[in-house]
């Protein structure tokens with residue numbers, strides 16, 4: 192009998208706490224090419240374009256939130 196290869200199970204450290212994360216709908220601009228997307232900004236400041244899992248079409252995944260509504 193050969194030794195079995197132990198497949199590491201998926202660790203829980205990659206699981207985000209989305210249920211507790213507050214998101215704000217914002218516009219986001221790519222910091223590289225200037226393309227603008229509809230995005231969500233998490234309470235920690237992370238900006239994720241909606242429907243763009245792979246980031247910007249230019250290949251850069253860094254975005255900056257713009258045009259946030261004043262929560263006043």
Ligand SMILES: [Zn+2]
Pocket residue numbers: 221222223224225226247248249250251
């Ligand atoms: Zn871009």
